[in-house]
Amino acid sequence: MQKVGWDEVSAGTILDSFSQEVDNSALVRPEDRPYADTNSYTASVADWRVLKPVYNRDICIDCQNCWVFCPDTSIISRDKKMIGIDYDHCKGCGVCVEVCPTNPKSLLMFAEQDDNEEALSQWPEKKKKGE
Amino acid sequence: MSKTIKNLKQFSTANERFEGAHLLCPGCAHSMIVRELMNCTEDNLVLSTNTGCLEVSTAVYPYTSWDSSWIHIGFENAATAVAGAEAMYNAKKRKGTLPNPDAPVKFVAFGGDGSTYDIGFQWLSGAVERGHDFTYICLDNEVYANTGGQRSSSTPIGASTTTSPAGRVSYGEKKMKKDIVGIMGAHGAPYVAQVAPNKWKDMVKKLQKSLETEGPCFINAMSACTTEWKFDPKDTISVSDVAVDSLVFPLYEIIDGKELNITYRPKNILPVRDYLGIQGRFKHLFKPENQHVIEQWQKDVDARWEYLQRREEARV
Structure with a gap:
């Protein structure tokens, strides 16, 4: 251009x-x-991020709460399924993690430099009631 | 014609028309509202935006974030610009010079609270009075956020802004918030409503209704501002939840300036103190000498809720 x-x-x-x-x-x-x-x-606004959301497909229930509240059009959903995060446009605000209703959350914030695979291996266990 | 949206899964199949990499702050509610508007319909959209956060962040040269026709001209005249486009569309349709006359087109103007409550009010009032078929959406963040947080006539009492700072002598903004929804209802507009992004279903319903209604419609959308309300970007939705549940932003609609319907009644009404406590701009109100402002807030919110309920019953 x-x-x-x-x-x-x-x-x-x-x-x-x-x-x-x-x-x-x-x-x-x-x-x-x-x-x-x-x-x-x-x-791309990827350089705005300090923390990044990491997405765990195994726990996700495709409720699409993250999709509707994402301010940066960065949650990619196709055919009613959540398929990933657009890391070019995500600014790392963390709204998606806050609105995620699953236990444990299927989206969590990690440091920008962390490896996604490694982040997935450190995923917390399910929290029991009252914990 | 708007599409029917029953649940979020179905809503998520929409093809996004508001692109990422705009330069709004992380966690800004403006883009949530704009996305919901553009996703709730499949009609062609003609959009205009007043000067403000939304305009300066979505059309930063050489990029545009809009996948529909969009125009920005001045601080005050989003309503006028889109009214002009609508008048031209109708004239061309009448003359038969439109290339695709059967394609449904909707006209929408966006403005911030500064350009709606203050600077563009005369233009908005004029466009509504002339009866153009358009929807005006005010993104109400209660402050001139784009220029560094000056007070607007939407700023509520007690808020600390750069032109109404709180300190030893002052508790911040001294004046009440202007009732823009009531004012637009008094124009006799066919559809006027207040929405909040956290209640997405209520919001989509009202947005679709305003697009389908012929004539000028006005939507006041609460847009929590992480920068000027001073809360963490991730809390945009939870702050909006508290604002709606404490009745600071009641959700209602006014049809033809007469029928008022309250569309959301919180099960547990939270005290206004909860809403004030989670925002940095009201921090000073919790000093002992400013307690009277919080009491005043609570009284005003209760009186307002009482008024809305009475008006809903009276149907006048």
């Missing part, structure tokens, strides 16, 4: 979401969309 300076941008700028015409984006799945370079989908 060609970038121009502040004094070269004309008043009234149009930023394209897609590189080709899309009739109605609500009917096209994100993976099938022709995203343009000027769509923030192509950018």
Whole structure:
């Protein structure tokens, strides 16, 4: 993408979401969309994170609470199943972990530099009532 | 036509039209509200946004986060811009020059509380009075968060902001919050409602109703601000829960300026003290000399709840 300076941008700028015409984006799945370079989908805010959420498929009940409350469109759900976290767009706010209803939680925050496989091996046990 | 959304699993099959990597703070409720609006319908959307957090964070050159037609022009005129687009759409439809006249289109304007309660109020009032077919959504975070936390006329009593700081002499903001939902109801708008992002089902229902209703609709959406309300980003939903359950943000709708329906009644009503205690901006109210402000808060919230219930019964 060609970038121009502040004094070269004309008043009234149009930023394209897609590189080709899309009739109605609500009917096209994100993976099938022709995203343009000027769509923030192509950018990353991964460097904002200090903690990252790690997702445990074995405990997840696909309630989609994390999906509906994620402020950064970073919970990927397809066909009513939660399939993963978009680490390019997640800012690590931790809302998904707070709203997760399972016991133990199927999403937990770990340090950004931790390995996901290692994090999964340290997953806490189920908490008993009153613990 | 809006699609029917019965449960979250079904809702999650929506194709996202609000992209990530916008620059809103982590845990910001603005994007939760915008996502729910864009996911609750499959119609084409024409959107506009007032200057504010949402606008500056979702259209940072050279990126846009919107997968629908979206425009920003001034601080005050999201309502005017979208009303103009709607007028043009209708004129073109009448003349038969629209390329795809049968495709359903919805017109939506977003504004923050500063641009709705204060700066854009005249424009919003005018657009509602002219009766354009659009929905205006106010993302109410009770402060000018984008410019560093100045008070707006939505800031509630006792809040410490950069222009109403709490200290030895002052307990912070001195004035009451403006009742924007009541004001918009008094315009005789066909549909006016207050929503909160934590009650997603109630919110989706109201958003769909406002999109389907012909004429100007107004939605006041509580948007908990992690930066200016001073709580941890992960607590956005729990703070919203307490706000709704303590009746600080009652959820209700007004139809045609007359019929008021309360859409959510908390089983256990929490004291306002609980709501104030979890936010840094009200920390100073817990000093002994400021206790009267908390008592005043509780009285005001109780009186407001009583008023809403009476109005619901009276149907006037």
